[in-house]
Amino acid sequence: MNPSNKFIKLDVLENSSEIVHYDSGNMPIRTKRSWLSYFQNLSAVCHWHDDVEFIVILQGEMTYFVNGEKYLLQKGMGIFVNSGQLHYGFSESGKDCEFLVLLFHPELISANAHIESEYVLPFIHNHNCPLIVFDPHIPWKMESIQFIKDIFDVCQRKEKGYELSVQSLLYSFWLVLYKNAMHTDNRIKKIGFTELKAMIGFIQVNYSKKVSLEKISQAGAVSRSKCCQLFKDKLQMSPIQYLNKFRLEKSMELLQDPSLSILEVAHDSGFSGASYYTELFHREIGVTPSEFRMLYNPSGQK
Numbered sequence: 001m002n003p004s005n006k007f008i009k010l011d012v013l014e015n016s017s018e019i020v021h022y023d024s025g026n027m028p029i030r031t032k033r034s035w036l037s038y039f040q041n042l043s044a045v046c047h048w049h050d051d052v053e054f055i056v057i058l059q060g061e062m063t064y065f066v067n068g069e070k071y072l073l074q075k076g077m078g079i080f081v082n083s084g085q086l087h088y089g090f091s092e093s094g095k096d097c098e099f100l101v102l103l104f105h106p107e108l109i110s111a112n113a114h115i116e117s118e119y120v121l122p123f124i125h126n127h128n129c130p131l132i133v134f135d136p137h138i139p140w141k142m143e144s145i146q147f148i149k150d151i152f153d154v155c156q157r158k159e160k161g162y163e164l165s166v167q168s169l170l171y172s173f174w175l176v177l178y179k180n181a182m183h184t185d186n187r188i189k190k191i192g193f194t195e196l197k198a199m200i201g202f203i204q205v206n207y208s209k210k211v212s213l214e215k216i217s218q219a220g221a222v223s224r225s226k227c228c229q230l231f232k233d234k235l236q237m238s239p240i241q242y243l244n245k246f247r248l249e250k251s252m253e254l255l256q257d258p259s260l261s262i263l264e265v266a267h268d269s270g271f272s273g274a275s276y277y278t279e280l281f282h283r284e285i286g287v288t289p290s291e292f293r294m295l296y297n298p299s300g301q302k
Contacts, residue, residue, distance in 0.1 A: 028105035031155040043090035060097035078134035083124040147173035195220035
């Protein structure tokens with residue numbers, strides 16, 4: 001655990017898509033340099049959003065999950081995840097990974113109706129292109145990786161007029177993607193994708209309430225056995241394990257508020273009592289909730 005950094009926050013809308021926290025209110029774009037150790041057990045929570053997402057690996061390696069399939073990304077590689085896809089990154093080796101993140105909403109490159117209808121919507125709704133793995137040995141994919149780094153640098157510096165520079169780079173970048181990937185077939189099997197997406201969304205919206213396996217399966221309009229099978233096959237965990245993982249993520253955010261007691265954090269995160277919450281937290285995170293809180297509140301305030 002890296003005590004100098006807070007765990008990544010994940011907020012969701014009622015349709016279960018993630019609320020992306022942009023760099024500023026001026027444009028819908030987010031850039032971040034991050035480590036997997038900022039996440040619980042070196043693994044983000046499976047989620048989706050309308051924004052398109054790009055990852056570039058700086059150090060180490062990361063396994064990336066998209067719609068039930070896994071892709072190994074090593075140093076120098078990257079990935080594009082199209083709008084609306086279930087995804088998350090994690091470490092299978094147990095080792096840390098440093099990476100760049102770039103997300104932006106498609107409206108950012110939809111300057112007028114023609115560009116949106118001709119070049120943006122057909123690409124983000126292209127079922128043959130849910131993702132693209134960027135291998136630096138392929139020229140146009142290396143060019144894509146460089147665009148991500150350049151956009152990241154411009155956004156971080158925020159010099160006068162940087163918004164114009166970002167806009168220019170994004171259009172050039174999108175043209176490279178459109179020319180090289182619009183008509184290629186990167187389809188992956190999406191068996192159970194719609195049902196899993198609905199069940200994950202139900203959990204992320206209702207985690208603080210009493211959630212049963214029956215309610216989760218009903219959200220996906222599947223039987224309880226089918227529900228368990230989908231979570232096991234796609235996420236390598238049971239529905240209840242996913243629920244607890246998501247609740248723990250939320251509790252780690254609440255623990256950073258010293259005004260809340262451990263019992264209040266447990267209840268607000270969906271746990272029935274502090275005892276079970278503390279036991280599960282210690283088993284999964286490696287420290288107790290109180291010890292975790294001290295990492296962010298060295299003064300010892302309760």
